Amino acid sequence: MRLLKLVPDDTNINFLQWRMPFYVVSLLLIAASWVLVFTQGLNYGVDFAGGQEIRATFVGQEEADIPAIRSTVGELQNVGDPVVQRFGSPNEVSIRVKLPPEAEGNPAFADQMTRTITDALQAEYPSIRIDGVDSVSGKVSGEFREKAAYALLAAMLAIAMYIWVRFEWQFGVGALFALFHDVSLTLGMFALFQMEFSLQIIAAILAIIGYSLNDTIVIYDRIRENLKKYRKMPLPELLDLSVNETLARTVMTSLTLLIALIPLLLFGPASLFGLVAAITLGIFVGTYSSVYMAAPILIWLGVTSRSFVPQEGAADRQERIARGEG
Structure with missing residues (x-):
C-alpha cells in the first residue's frame, strides 16, 4: 500500500518568478501595518495599560x-x-x-x-x-511595554547574529527581514481588529519568530548545500530547487500545526482567542516569508556560487607555489 503524499517528490514550482510582485505586496503590507499601529494603536490589556x-x-x-x-x-x-x-x-x-x-x-x-x-x-x-x-499603574504598565519591545528586538537580533555566524552575513540579514515582516503583519492584525494585546500575545510573537526561523534555517541549509553542489547553476534556479526540495517538510509542518490550531481558534475559550489567532496568522506569514522574503533577498544581497568556497590564504598560496602547482 502506497503512502499518501501531499507534496510529490519531484515538484518544480517556479517560486522566484513572482519574487518582485510579492516583495512589493509585502512591503506595502508592512507599511500598512505600521500605519495602523501608529494611527489606531494597539488595544492594550491590563498588563500594558494598567x-x-x-x-x-x-x-x-x-x-x-x-x-x-x-x-x-x-x-x-x-x-x-x-x-x-x-x-x-x-x-x-x-x-x-x-x-x-x-x-x-x-x-x-x-x-x-x-x-x-x-x-x-x-x-x-x-x-x-x-x-x-x-x-x-500606567507607569508600571509602560515599563512592561518597554521591556516587551526590548525582548522582541533582542530575540530578533540574536537570531540574526546566529545565522550570520552559521552561514554568511547575507543570510542573517535575510532572516532578520523575514522576522520583521512576520512581526509587523501580526501587530497590524491586532491594530486593525483592535484585539486585546497582552503578555500572551508577546509569547505568541516569540513563538512565531521561532517557527519562522526554523523554517528559514531549513531552506537556508539546503541552499548552502546546493551552492556547494551546483557551482554553475544560476542563483534563481538554485533557490527554486532548494525551496522545492524542502517543500514537503514545510507543508507537513504547517498542516500539522494548523490541524491543532484551527479547532482551538473556532471552538476554544475566548481568553485564548488572541493567542491562537496570532499563532495561526504566524504559521501562514512565517511560511510565506521563508519562501518569498528570506530566499529571494539573497539575490539582491550578492550571494553567489562561490559564497561557500573556502578562500585561499597567503600561507595556502605559498604552499601551493612551493608544490609547483602554479
Whole structure:
C-alpha cells in the first residue's frame, strides 16, 4: 500500500518568478501595518495599560468556575472584558480588569470599581474570600511595554547574529527581514481588529519568530548545500530547487500545526482567542516569508556560487607555489 503524499517528490514550482510582485505586496503590507499601529494603536490589556487585580479564593469549592466568574464580572457596567486565571490552587483565581482612561490619577475611581467587582462576586458566591487587591499603574504598565519591545528586538537580533555566524552575513540579514515582516503583519492584525494585546500575545510573537526561523534555517541549509553542489547553476534556479526540495517538510509542518490550531481558534475559550489567532496568522506569514522574503533577498544581497568556497590564504598560496602547482 502506497503512502499518501501531499507534496510529490519531484515538484518544480517556479517560486522566484513572482519574487518582485510579492516583495512589493509585502512591503506595502508592512507599511500598512505600521500605519495602523501608529494611527489606531494597539488595544492594550491590563498588563500594558494598567488596571486592578483581585485575588480571591472560593472556599468550600474544589475548583473555581472560571467561565462563570468571567461572565459575572463581564456583565458589570464600565468593567469591560476581565482576565480571569487560576492563581495557585484550583479554587484560587486572579481577576484583572483594565481601567478606563478617566481612572488614570484617580484612586477613588479605581477603588470604586474594585468594590463593585468584589460586591458582585460576594453576592454570587457567598463563600468567596478576597485575598488581596493590587493596582497596576500606567507607569508600571509602560515599563512592561518597554521591556516587551526590548525582548522582541533582542530575540530578533540574536537570531540574526546566529545565522550570520552559521552561514554568511547575507543570510542573517535575510532572516532578520523575514522576522520583521512576520512581526509587523501580526501587530497590524491586532491594530486593525483592535484585539486585546497582552503578555500572551508577546509569547505568541516569540513563538512565531521561532517557527519562522526554523523554517528559514531549513531552506537556508539546503541552499548552502546546493551552492556547494551546483557551482554553475544560476542563483534563481538554485533557490527554486532548494525551496522545492524542502517543500514537503514545510507543508507537513504547517498542516500539522494548523490541524491543532484551527479547532482551538473556532471552538476554544475566548481568553485564548488572541493567542491562537496570532499563532495561526504566524504559521501562514512565517511560511510565506521563508519562501518569498528570506530566499529571494539573497539575490539582491550578492550571494553567489562561490559564497561557500573556502578562500585561499597567503600561507595556502605559498604552499601551493612551493608544490609547483602554479
